[in-house]
Amino acid sequence: MLTEHLFSTGALAAADIAARIAAILSDAIGARGVASIALSGGRSPRPVLEALSAVDLDWSKVIVTLVDERWVAPDSSDSNERLVRETLLQGPAAAARFVPMKNEAANAYAGQSAVEADFAALPWPLDIILLGMGDDGHTASLFPEGKELAEGLTSKALTIAATPPVAPHQRLSLTAHGILQSRHIFLQIGGAAKKAVYDRALAGGPVEELPIRLALLQDDVPVDVWISEV
Template sequence: MKKTVEVLPDQTALIARSLDLILTKLDTAIKERGQFTIALSGGSTPKPLYEAIAKQKLPWDKIHVFWGDERYVSPDHPDSNELMARTAWLNRVDIPPANIHAVPTLDNNPELSATKYEQHLQAFFQVAPGEFPALDVVLLGMGDDAHTASLFPHTAALQVCDRLITVGNKDGNPRITFTYPFINAARSVIFVVAGANKRPALAQVFAPVADDSTYPSRLIQPQGELWWLLDAAAGAGNRE
């Protein structure tokens, strides 16, 4: 694993650097493999990044978009990660509908939805059950409790190592999430983290020794590249 930590002066610089890195990975992937696969994160931090991507002139037919996690709400719900990404980016560009691989959330059965998304991924990447395909980029945020995707501290999702997708739990509310081994199969994992409230968690995630179950972002150790892009508020004292 190649790990890089960059601290950017402010949120504008953080988004600009994130955009530049993603466009570099996109260019490489399309040249080498003919397509680019990216898993999106939710939350407020990546919204301006998605808005910036929407302004680019890109080969949209070669770009496939997935989600690293999703709240178990309808796609038009204000809390939906899909809705946020569509509003900020996907509805603004000429990407084929078949290239948008949204998480199913309307089964009224989170386990069934997780299985459906896993099967969709297996079919798309043409992998057998138990195999972990490599996305070009998995974009992640981190909460002030050190959760990432919907992998929350001391939850059952952290124990799932033989699936691509599982059911996460946030205060009793189900979410659909990538498992950490699936995230770790990626060619590049990019954390984009902003805010002073993230500093204590980052100190534990970067510490030589700490409890993975208490600080789940520690579990993200990809086979490819690991990028931590931090704004100055998050990064103070966390430069490695």
């Protein structure tokens, strides 16, 4: 089931996403004693994470991890871990348990097995997976024409090492299987260009062409999409 939420600005959408995440995490703690969320990097999630950090939750019972990560040092400006630490894991939310997607291995391929073991130990299904979408229709680090795309779409592993066709840095990413091991999938779309890609994806076609279709064109996990004009 796919539900759209329409807003005039990304800031309004972000506030609504943060409120919805907080409610789901709170319910999960009440029901199971633990809550879990995997986050994407980029510009769009920043205001969501900043708003979420101020929410009154028992953060010590929340597990926070990533949808994908560049194989860079955690203090690099390109690191999604750095983004999460600087935005979400502040104040009360600093008590959350963070599970990184980057380790000390020389490259993503050498580090993948240890990341896979760490992720296998998480309490699946995760409560929320917050996806992003690129202008090319990629999500997580599953890129059109990526050499690891077929494996990322079919593997029963939770994670995969990948080298994007154009973007810099090797990556560690959730597979399609990992993304669909969730109770809720959230997606934020801002601006006309991404809305056009989203509409194309929703109209149907090969997942290999627009990998975001792996989330949009399935019926196992409910998907909420926040769409803003800017």
